[in-house]
Amino acid sequence: MEASKWEMVELQRNSGNWRQVVEEIVRIEKRVFPKHESLSKSFEDEIKKKNSGLLYTRIGDEVAGYVMFSSPSSLSASITKLAVKEKYRRQGHGEELLKAAIEKCKSRNISRVSLHVDPLRIEATNLYKKLGFQVDTLVERYYSSDRNAYRMYLDFD
Numbered sequence: 001m002e003a004s005k006w007e008m009v010e011l012q013r014n015s016g017n018w019r020q021v022v023e024e025i026v027r028i029e030k031r032v033f034p035k036h037e038s039l040s041k042s043f044e045d046e047i048k049k050k051n052s053g054l055l056y057t058r059i060g061d062e063v064a065g066y067v068m069f070s071s072p073s074s075l076s077a078s079i080t081k082l083a084v085k086e087k088y089r090r091q092g093h094g095e096e097l098l099k100a101a102i103e104k105c106k107s108r109n110i111s112r113v114s115l116h117v118d119p120l121r122i123e124a125t126n127l128y129k130k131l132g133f134q135v136d137t138l139v140e141r142y143y144s145s146d147r148n149a150y151r152m153y154l155d156f157d
Contacts, residue, residue: 008055008100025054049070065088067098067100068080069101076110076114095131115151116142118150119148119150134154136152
């Protein structure tokens, strides 16, 4: 990915472009995730939570992708969403977003990051494995009655 074409940005709750960025991310959320998995209706509430964070990649004035994470305890964090617009996939945005979220978690002295992924999303699963995540278990009916999830984790030394 060419560094001059994109930038990584942390969403700041009181920034002047908060509303515009959130609206753009909600549009991505609606396109990428099935309706029952989408946080589009509660997205703003989710990112206002005390221990949550959101990073996004920007190309010009456009959000290319985002990662949302939260740390419910001082020891663990969860990657709750990772999405990249279709036209920007396979260009390294997802990997860079995930790496940046992992670094944010490390800087908070988190010892484990976990996430859930549909086993049928092979490219996503391979990306997580590439960055060191391991499959913990298969959680049956996690997404719906006919869709399971791998629970994956990454421990820090």
